[in-house]
Amino acid sequence: SQQGEEDPQALSIQEGENATMNCSYKTSINNLQWYRQNSGRGLVHLILIRSNEREKHSGRLRVTLDTSKKSSSLLITASRAADTASYFCATAPGPSYDKVIFGPGTSLSVIP
Amino acid sequence: DAGVIQSPRHEVTEMGQEVTLRCKPISGHDYLFWYRQTMMRGLELLIYFNNNVPIDDSGMPEDRFSAKMPNASFSTLKIQPSEPRDSAVYFCASTIVGGKGYTFGSGTRLTVV
Numbered sequence: 001s002q003q004g005e006e007d008p009q010a011l012s013i014q015e016g017e018n019a020t021m022n023c024s025y026k027t028s029i030n031n032l033q034w035y036r037q038n039s040g041r042g043l044v045h046l047i048l049i050r051s052n053e054r055e056k057h058s059g060r061l062r063v064t065l066d067t068s069k070k071s072s073s074l075l076i077t078a079s080r081a082a083d084t085a086s087y088f089c090a091t092a093p094g095p096s097y098d099k100v101i102f103g104p105g106t107s108l109s110v111i112p
Numbered sequence: 113d114a115g116v117i118q119s120p121r122h123e124v125t126e127m128g129q130e131v132t133l134r135c136k137p138i139s140g141h142d143y144l145f146w147y148r149q150t151m152m153r154g155l156e157l158l159i160y161f162n163n164n165v166p167i168d169d170s171g172m173p174e175d176r177f178s179a180k181m182p183n184a185s186f187s188t189l190k191i192q193p194s195e196p197r198d199s200a201v202y203f204c205a206s207t208i209v210g211g212k213g214y215t216f217g218s219g220t221r222l223t224v225v
Contacts (some may be wrong), residue, residue, distance in 0.1 A: 033213050035213070035214075041218060041219075042116075042203055042205075042216035042217050042218045042219050043155075043203070043205075043214070043216045044216070045212070045213030045214060045215070048212045048213055088155070095209075097143050097207045097208060097209050097210065097211050098143075099145065099157055099160055099168060100157075100214070101157070102147075102154060102155040103154070104154045105154065
């Protein structure tokens with residue numbers, strides 16, 4: 001069963017614009033992770049945010065977490081064509097090394 | 113480190129045949145996960161191991177699926193007999209206690225005709 005649900009399912013933006021993807025989940029979590037998957041490739045871990053954190057940054061990525069609303073958002077600033085990929089949130093009821101449940105993903109297209 | 117290594121990258125087999133997928137995790141990682149990805153069902157956790165011991169196999173769809181981890185550097189996922197509905201991309205991932213996320217392999221694209 002899927003815990004997280006990303007929104008929107010698909011997003012198309014112009015290069016240089018910001019992209020925002022949202023993730024909602026149903027049960028309590030220990031942490032939430034975001035992954036990127038390029039076409040035909042495996043998933044790549046982007047960032048992890050713990051349940052007691054509200055915001056984290058990594059380069060052009062900004063992740064927020066609102067445990068009261070059971071939601072998270074991933075912001076990619078100044079998008080590039082190379083950011084074209086599917087983005088997945090993964091919720092972890094336990095430690096980050098324990099099993100996580102992936103959402104269905106958001107397909108992002110960045111148009112040059 | 114070469115990362116998580118999966119083989120083969122592509123597998124085409126006939127219905128009823130046995131299929132074995134292989135995974136070599138990152139050295140030192142003590143958790144190993146098998147996922148299946150399809151358009152309809154997304155990423156599904158099939159089974160995961162900790163220190164070579166299966167911890168949760170509740171995602172294994174049927175008795176036709178089995179997984180082993182004979183040592184810390186090798187795991188297999190076997191489907192016998194295979195069916196067309198098993199067609200999917202199968203991913204292996206590994207991590208370590210205190211790690212901050214999974215490292216995925218490139219996947220095996222399985223087509224059962």
